[in-house]
Amino acid sequence: MSTSVEKENGKQRCDMGGWFYRHRQLYPPNWDEIAYQVKEEAGWKCELCHAPHGPPPFVLTVDHLDFNPGNCARENMMALCQRDHLRRQAMRPPPMTKEEVFRRMTPRGVQLDLWALPPPSPMSQCNNTAG
Numbered sequence: 001m002s003t004s005v006e007k008e009n010g011k012q013r014c015d016m017g018g019w020f021y022r023h024r025q026l027y028p029p030n031w032d033e034i035a036y037q038v039k040e041e042a043g044w045k046c047e048l049c050h051a052p053h054g055p056p057p058f059v060l061t062v063d064h065l066d067f068n069p070g071n072c073a074r075e076n077m078m079a080l081c082q083r084d085h086l087r088r089q090a091m092r093p094p095p096m097t098k099e100e101v102f103r104r105m106t107p108r109g110v111q112l113d114l115w116a117l118p119p120p121s122p123m124s125q126c127n128n129t130a131g
Helices: 031-041 082-090 098-105
Strands: 003-008 011-016 060-064 077-081
Touching: 031 060, 031 077, 060 082, 077 082, 082 098
Parallel strands: none
Antiparallel strands: 003 011, 060 077
16 A cells, blocks of 8 residues: 655645545545645634544544545534544444534533543553552
8 A cells, every 4th residue: 555645735645545545436536625724714623523634543534424435525524533434334324414423422412522522631540569
């Protein structure tokens, strides 16, 4: 699998070969512009966990909720990090609306901003040394 990293309007973009490139013909010709707009509207953060666009597993992707790459209606697409994109697609049945994604993939339907949590303190670490 080939990997390339480049800049997309000042944002780092990592393209990994795979499914997308084998099925590029399923996407509209202006897919790059559509995906860029979705990421811009999301502030270059995952709409679910709010992870900023970065290296794997937090490369920002655009997920089609109905699994149809030709359906580029904004309500059918979410900017998700790779981790959440794959988690959603692995669920059976997968959530098919943004509301269902938030309800099923976050605790009690509340968006969890993992990046707003303070780092764990050294005192909160379990110390299992024998004494």
